[in-house]
Amino acid sequence: MFISISCKEASRLVSLSMDTELSFLQRVSLKFHLSMCKHCKQFARQINYIRELSGQLKIDPSKAN
Amino acid sequence: MSREETERPKLSAKNWAVDYGDSLYRYALSSVGDPGLAEELVQETYLAGIEALDKFKGNSAVKSWLIGILKHKIADHFRRKSRLVPMDESELERTVAELDRNFDNKGSWLKPPAVWPVSPEDELERKQIGEILKDCIDGLPEKLRGLYCMRDVEGMSTKEICKQMDISQTNVWVMMHRARSALRSCLENKLMDGK
Numbered sequence: 702m703f704i705s706i707s708c709k710e711a712s713r714l715v716s717l718s719m720d721t722e723l724s725f726l727q728r729v730s731l732k733f734h735l736s737m738c739k740h741c742k743q744f745a746r747q748i749n750y751i752r753e754l755s756g757q758l759k760i761d762p763s764k765a766n
Numbered sequence: 767m768s769r770e771e772t773e774r775p776k777l778s779a780k781n782w783a784v785d786y787g788d789s790l791y792r793y794a795l796s797s798v799g800d801p802g803l804a805e806e807l808v809q810e811t812y813l814a815g816i817e818a819l820d821k822f823k824g825n826s827a828v829k830s831w832l833i834g835i836l837k838h839k840i841a842d843h844f845r846r847k848s849r850l851v852p853m854d855e856s857e858l859e860r861t862v863a864e865l866d867r868n869f870d871n872k873g874s875w876l877k878p879p880a881v882w883p884v885s886p887e888d889e890l891e892r893k894q895i896g897e898i899l900k901d902c903i904d905g906l907p908e909k910l911r912g913l914y915c916m917r918d919v920e921g922m923s924t925k926e927i928c929k930q931m932d933i934s935q936t937n938v939w940v941m942m943h944r945a946r947s948a949l950r951s952c953l954e955n956k957l958m959d960g961k
Binding site: 707708709710712713716717719720721740743744747748750751752754755756757758 | 796865866868869872873874875878879880881882884886892895896899900903914917918919921924935938939942943946947949950953954
C-alpha cells in the first residue's frame with residue numbers, strides 16, 4: 702500500500718514533524734503507521750515527553766534566583 | 767527588581783555578579799556543559815552588557831536583558847565551533863549509519879522502545895527525570911549537544927540555527943533525529959536500570 706512505511710521511516714517522520722511541516726502524504730502515512738504500531742507510538746510518546754522536559758530545563762528568567 | 771534598578775542599570779552593574787551571576791552561570795552551563803567555558807561566557811556577557819548599557823531601554827528586567835546577551839554569546843560559541851569543525855558528508859553518513867543500527871534491513875525495530883516506569887503527570891518525578899535527562903544531554907557529542915540545546919532546550923527555529931551554525935536544514939533535521947533518538951535510548955537505559 703502506498704501509505705505503508707517502515708518503523709525506521711516512521712521514527713524519522715516523528716522527529717521531522719517537530720522541526721518542519723510534513724507533506725500530506727507523510728502525515729497520512731505516519732498517522733496510519735502509528736495507529737497500527739505500538740512500538741512507534743511508544744517512540745513518539747517518549748520523544749515528545751523528552752522534548753517537553755527539555756523545554757523546561759531552560760531557566761525561566763522570571764523564576765531564576 | 768525595583769523600578770529604579772530597571773531604569774538605572776548602570777548604577778547597579780557592579781552588582782551583576784552577585785545579583786544574577788548564579789542564574790547566568792547555570793543557564794550557560796546547561797547549554798555548554800563545561801564549567802570553565804560557562805564561566806567565560808558569563809564574563810563576556812558582563813562586558814558586552816557594560817558596553818551596551820546605553821542601548822538598554824529599561825523595557826525588560828536587567829536579568830532578562832543579560833540572559834538575552836548570554837544567549838547570543840552561547841550561539842556565537844557554537845557557531846565558532848561549527849566553523850572550526852564543519853560538518854562534512856562523512857559526518858552526516860556516520861549519523862545516518864548510527865540511526866540505521868536501531869533497525870533491521872526491513873526497517874523494523876531491533877530493540878523496540880520499552881514501556882517506561884513513569885507517570886508524566888507526577889511533578890516531582892518530572893523534576894527527577896529532568897535531572898537524568900540533563901546527564902544524557904551532557905553525554906551527547908559536543909556539536910550534537912549544542913544543536914540540541916539550541917533547538918529543543920532554547921526553542922530556536924531551525925532557520926535561525928542554520929544561519930548561526932552555517933549548516934543546511936537537512937543536516938539539522940538528521941542531527942536532531944539522531945540527538946532525540948540517542949537521548950531516548952540513554953533515558954531508557956537509565957530508567958530501566960533504576961527499576
